[in-house]
Amino acid sequence: MSTPDLNLLVTLDVLLAEGSVARAARRLRLSPSAMSRALARLRDTTGDPLLVRAGRGLVPTPRAVELREQVGRLVQEAEAVLRPADKLDPRKLERTFTLRTSDGFVENFGPGLLSLLGRDAPGVRLRFIHKPDKNSEPLRDGSVDLETGVVEETTSPEVRVQALFRDRFIGVVRMDHPLAQGEVTPARYAAGRHVYVSRQGRDTGLIDEVLGSAGLRREIVTIVSGFSAALTLARSTELIASVPERHTGNLRTGMHSFALPVAVPEVTVSMLWHPRLDADPAHRWLRERVRELCVGAFSKRIG
Template identity: 35%
Template sequence: MNFVHINRLDLNLFVVLDAIYAEGSVTRAAATLNLTQPAISHALRRLRQTFDDPLFVRQGSAMVPTPLARSLMAPVRQSLKTLQASVQGAKTFDPARAQRTFSLGCRDVLEAHILQPLMMRIARDAPGVEIASVRTERSELEADLASGALDLAIEVLAPVSDHVRRTLLTRDEILVVARADHPALRERLDLARYLAQDHVLVSSRRKGMGFEDVELARIGHQRHIVLRCQQYYAACRLVAETDLLLTMPGQYAHIVNRGLQTRIHPFPVPVPPLDVYLYWHENVTLDAGNHWLRTLLTELSAGEQPQPAETA
């Protein structure tokens, strides 16, 4: 048999092969597949050329498979069955019976308040579903969604094309964290007191301004940053023991400061909310499983109520 190049094979030919094998007749195979007899005969000729084998020989009124055809049928049928299940699974999704892993692009600051309710609901309604929460760079977000490396992503506003769909998931605010007995913050935290203190900036980037610095620059102000670090939890522990101030997303601030001797204050000037979006590529819009997870995440986010900052 000649070497068969898989990229030259037509999947429909295997459907025809299976039908002829099952029916033992080109005529009955045509009726089963709702095709004309010449179309089935043409497909059989292509199969014979591909495998360099007659595949079926006529004995009376029956088409009898050759040894090669018999050897092909088990893997062909298993492959067709697997493909059919995959196609059907993309159209229908039963959470209670599904066995599927979803890859979710999500930063640690968002994981803290999203993963707990998500996994509690999955444990109850979809025990066979697994979630892989992974970090992705905003610059690579669209490529990861398009390739399938990510099924969904949760991120602030990102530069993506029209091929990536998004929906607003939640709105957050930025708050200021200080130690509970900070000597300069016995009264309300206003802009003058905020700017007079030293600050911690949490960022995964080596340089550049944070969201709050951009907003301060808009009104002609700049704060003094003495430490740039990567983790909010480490920064909160440091702030609890020093006079440094930390500005951070509000939902995460209330989570990570539990048990710490800190106090959470409103940011001293009005700033736009931190909009967090759910992203997915257009090629999975109609995927039933992806739609189920999008709906679940949207529902869970809608049930979250931001906690207010403390006031002096």
């Protein structure tokens, strides 16, 4: 069975609306002979004359009358599918977005993002899920709409990336800790007892490498999987937590923060998404809100 020429639907719609080969030809910017050939093809395809002569004009057959409304609706729906998406109205948007982020991102930026959505897009719901690794498969298979984190070599090259902010590591201790007073030198910092954050359960990291190059070694007495847990321990013990400054702004309230006395490279935190969502108006609107929030959420560096 041959595939029907769907372009004939537009021709049929105009012919039935105009009731004239000549007028339909002018409307479609075709010659009368081309329109006559198109009518012949429609008659052959449908097995019905569709338009028959009555005096000087043409009148529709019962089959044509039956098709008129259906064909018009099909053409309108096809035009709607092929035209650019209407301008997004966030207040009418009803959608759930899944964001894969660190606990620190949720705790520091989540409240502001939810407040913004509640005001501008009350029908939008966010589902935050834990980010245990750098695997890009959840973005690829559609189970995750947006992700935040540091781009690494394992990040899939097909993923879209937009930088949100630069972040640096700082030291954090409770207010009555010895490091809350006086200059924090590399030796004083290394001499303290530390809580180390590692999602992979590693024993040491970049800070230890930098200290080692200066002939120093810090004592790591416990390892946790998140910055929130590290700060909770540091708040009620003598431990020193070394955490990203911007990711932990809300969590460090009531604690003493200081610039690390060793040169540790900053990191760039980005948001990542799959290319299929690049032009989606709702997803683009969400990305813009996340970026605005991250850019405006931090106004002053310490140290």
